[in-house]
Amino acid sequence: xxxxxxxxxxxxxxxxxxxxxxxxxxxxxxxxxxxxxxxxxxxxxxxxxxxxxxxxxxxxxxxxxxxxxxxxxxxxxxxxxxxxxxxxxxxxxxxxxxxxxxxxxxxxxxxxxxxxxxxxxxxxxxxxxxxxxxxxxxxxxxxxxxxxxxxxxxxxxxxxxxxxxxxxxxxxxxxxxxxxxxxxxxxxxxxxxxxxxxxxxxxxxxxxxxxxxxxxxxxxxxxxxxxxxxxxxxxxxxxxxxxxxxxxxxxxxxxxxxxxxxxxxxxxxxxxxxxxxxxxxxxxxxxxxxxxxxxxxxxxxxxxxxxxxxxxxxxxxxxxxxxxxxxxxxxxxxxxxxxxxxxxxxxxxxxxxxxxxxxxxxxxxxxxxxxxxxxxxxxxxxxxxxxxxxxxxxxxxxxxxxxxxxxxxxxxxxxxxxxxxxxx
RNA sequence: GGCGUGGUGGCAGAGUGGUUGAAUGCACCGGUCUUGAAAACCGGCGAACCUCAACGGGUUCCGUGAGUUCGAAUCUCACCCACGCCGCCA
Numbered sequence: 189x190x191x192x193x194x195x196x197x198x199x200x201x202x203x204x205x206x207x208x209x210x211x212x213x214x215x216x217x218x219x220x221x222x223x224x225x226x227x228x229x230x231x232x233x234x235x236x237x238x239x240x241x242x243x244x245x246x247x248x249x250x251x252x253x254x255x256x257x258x259x260x261x262x263x264x265x266x267x268x269x270x271x272x273x274x275x276x277x278x279x280x281x282x283x284x285x286x287x288x289x290x291x292x293x294x295x296x297x298x299x300x301x302x303x304x305x306x307x308x309x310x311x312x313x314x315x316x317x318x319x320x321x322x323x324x325x326x327x328x329x330x331x332x333x334x335x336x337x338x339x340x341x342x343x344x345x346x347x348x349x350x351x352x353x354x355x356x357x358x359x360x361x362x363x364x365x366x367x368x369x370x371x372x373x374x375x376x377x378x379x380x381x382x383x384x385x386x387x388x389x390x391x392x393x394x395x396x397x398x399x400x401x402x403x404x405x406x407x408x409x410x411x412x413x414x415x416x417x418x419x420x421x422x423x424x425x426x427x428x429x430x431x432x433x434x435x436x437x438x439x440x441x442x443x444x445x446x447x448x449x450x451x452x453x454x455x456x457x458x459x460x461x462x463x464x465x466x467x468x469x470x471x472x473x474x475x476x477x478x479x480x481x482x483x484x485x486x487x488x489x490x491x492x493x494x495x496x497x498x499x500x501x502x503x504x505x506x507x508x509x510x511x512x513x514x515x516x517x518x519x520x521x522x523x524x525x526x527x528x529x530x531x532x533x534x535x536x537x538x539x540x541x542x543x544x545x546x547x548x549x550x551x552x553x554x555x556x557x558x559x560x561x562x563x564x565x566x567x568x569x570x571x572x573x574x575x576x577x578x579x580x581x582x583x584x585x586x587x588x589x590x591x592x593x594x595x596x597x598x599x600x601x602x603x604x605x606x607x608x609x610x611x612x
Numbered sequence: 613g614g615c616g617u618g619g620u621g622g623c624a625g626a627g628u629g630g631u632u633g634a635a636u637g638c639a640c641c642g643g644u645c646u647u648g649a650a651a652a653c654c655g656g657c658g659a660a661c662c663u664c665a666a667c668g669g670g671u672u673c674c675g676u677g678a679g680u681u682c683g684a685a686u687c688u689c690a691c692c693c694a695c696g697c698c699g700c701c702a
Contacts, residue, residue, distance in 0.1 A: 232662050236671045243671090246683050250630040259682090266682040284661095432659090434622080561641045561657075 189550035190294050192225060192287075205297045210306055210513035217290045224290060228283040235276035242269060292401055296547040298512040299521035309511035313523065316495070317504030320530040320587050328531040329582040330462030332589055333359065336610045338581075341462070351452065351460070351467035353578070358610055362584075363470060365604035366577055367445045370472040370497055374574065378493045380443035380474060385423035387446060388414040393426045396552030398518030398544075408449050416449035420473035421571045426552055428477070432564045433556035439478040439486050443574075446471065463578035464536065470577040476570040479556065483543050483568035491523050491541040494574035498538070500600045503583050504528040506535060520545045527579060531586030536579040541572035585610075 195202045199222050206214050245262050252259040303309050320326075333339045338359025344352045355363050374380040394400040394415055399407065399422065408416040417423055424444050448471050459465050474493060478486040491507070498505045508524040515522050519542035526535035546566035549555070555564040588596045595610040602608050 229662065232671080236662065239672090240670055242682080247631065249682060253630075263682050270682070432622080564659080 189291055189547060190297065191546070191550065192221070192291065194297075195221060196225060202297075206295065208298050208302075208304055208512035209295055209515070211295070214295050217293045220290050221287065221294065224283065224287045228280065228287050231276065231280040231283050235273070235280045238269065238273050238276055242266060242273060289401075292395065292551070295517045296398075296520050296544065298515060299543065299545070302515060302521050303509065303511045304513075305511040306513035307511065310514055310524075311509045311511070313507040313509050315504075315506040316499070317502075317528075319504045319528045322530045322533040325591070326531045326586065327589060327593075328462065329529070329585040332531070332585045332593075332595060333462070333581075335593060336585075336595065336612055338362065338585075338610065339463070349467075351465070353463060353466055353468070358605065358607065359581075361605055362581060362601070363577060365601050366580060367470065367472065368604050369500075369601055370574060371443060371445055373497060373500065374441075374443040374472070374474060374493060378441070378474075378496070380441040380493075383424060383427070383442050383444050385417075385420060385427070385444055385446065387417050387423075387449075389417055389423055389426070390414060393429070393552075394422060396426050396429055397422045397548050398551065402517060405453050406451050408451060417446060418450050419448050419571075419573075420444040420446040420471065421475060424473065424475040425548055425554075425569050425571065428554045428567075429552040431554060433477070433554075433567065435557050435559050435562075437477075438556055438567065439476060439482055441474055441476040441490070444473050444475070446473070448576075461532075463582055464532070466578055471573050472575065474572045474574045477554070477556075478568045478570060479558070480546065480565070480568050483545065483570065486568075487521065487523075487541065487543040487570055490570055490572050491525075494525055494539045494541055494572045497575050497580075498525065498527060501580070501584065501598045503580075503587060505538070516540075516542065518542075518544050518547050520547065525575075527583040529579075529583050529586045531589065532582065536582060538575045538579045538583070539573040541570075543568060543570045 190202075195218070199218075203215065203218055206218050245266055249259045249262050249266070252262075303311055327335075330341070333341075336359075337357050338355065340354045340356055341350075344354035347354065371382060375382050388410065391400055391413065394407075399415075399418060407418055410416070423446075424442050427442070447468055449468050452465060452467060463469075474490055476486050476490050495505070495507070505525055505527045508526060510522040510524060522540055522542040524537050525539035525541065527538045529536050545568050548569045549566040554567050554569065556567050557564050584598060584601075585595055588598060590596060593612065597605055597608050597610065
């Protein structure tokens with residue numbers, strides 16, 4: 189949720205900041221909010237002043253009754269103004285509900301450091317490692333996965349539909365190995381506290397992180413009006429919803445290993461080959477809570493934690509800073525980590541590291557107390573995948589493949605897999 | 613799923629329909645005392661919103677939402693959640 193006070197203070201500047209997203213549909217609600225906000229405040233002021241008057245008279249009634257004095261005149265006045273009070277109250281409430289409804293559709297303000305432009309303006313911050321040449325002899329991961337018996341996409345599709353992969357044998361074990369490797373790394377070396385959250389969440393929780401109300405179509409919904417999580421970000425960020433964190437609690441990080449479910453409703457036929465884009469996948473997610481002044485540093489730190497996974501796996505990757513027009517709805521600033529996949533011949537996004545500033549915290553009511561006795565303030569929330577499994581698996585298979593059709597297991601995974609090579 | 617009990621401030625825990633945002637205790641903050649700390653004593657201490665240049669003023673909040681009433685933490689209804697017992701079950 190945007191800060192209405194910022195909009196009120198300088199609507200022009202606010203509008204320009206939102207305009208950087210190059211999304212016309214984001215500006216329309218901003219313009220409506222200015223008018224709605226004015227109308228709402230006028231209604232509140234009017235309703236509250238009548239209430240104040242009525243409260244004073246009610247107190248006078250109580251005083252007189254105690255002293256056994258007549259109060260019929262006041263009672264008549266109160267009865268007469270009762271209907272008007274209800275009316276004014278209702279008007280204010282309706283305006284407030286509309287105000288909130290519209291406000292929830294406005295995206296976060298881009299961070300000042302974010303470059304202008306659309307996806308074409310995304311900036312490569314750094315490239316790490318040496319890319320294995322995409323020569324003709326290299327196989328894409330879907331061929332390797334099939335020949336090595338690591339996953340069976342046709343049978344996965346038989347169970348559910350396309351985009352629901354079935355891993356088996358060493359492939360299934362690789363999934364488990366990646367989970368353990370990543371969790372061990374983040375808990376032991378990066379100081380994260382491990383959580384295992386619910387995979388179904390409610391509407392208010394999804395509204396807190398920003399998936400609702402705008403992106404309902406992207407998720408799977410149950411008959412109980414619960415949603416399968418599209419990312420662990422949702423339950424983990426909301427752990428502290430409607431809470432005030434005590435002084436000294438910040439900053440801290442949580443890590444969770446969960447499946448993620450995404451309908452990918454509008455992306456059929458687009459980069460869907462093999463494991464590149466699937467409806468269900470596993471992911472280890474980092475979530476951090478920070479004081480506002482500290483969040484940029486926390487963002488860099490967390491991005492480094494995600495990069496460390498790629499580093500340990502010996503994979504070549506690059507870090508992209510997304511331009512304002514390509515940054516997600518709730519995010520103020522995002523770094524994408526793209527891993528090099530020589531068999532596919534493409535850079536694949538394996539992580540998105542974002543700071544949400546106070547946008548999610550406002551929606552979810554996550555605050556902290558800077559020091560004992562001080563006023564609560566909204567925290568800053570951040571998260572990064574570290575990493576999403578399918579594309580990590582793609583990169584491992586394609587980068588570590590050998591001329592004889594086998595795949596060497598990266599050093600750090602061997603103790604989890606028990607083998608140093610995938611063979612047919 | 614059935615029956616029952618309960619949801620009050622950071623925590624614990626009172627609360628006859630009328631100065632109750634809410635007693636009391638703990639915690640916390642400031643002060644006195646002390647070489648220092650503790651103890652003791654004194655004072656303070658919820659959140660959100662509207663308004664105001666500011667001082668200040670006002671409104672709302674006792675699980676959520678409706679209702680009764682001039683007035684609701686207190687009465688009524690619905691819903692949610694927690695706990696207990698029974699049933700079912702991985």
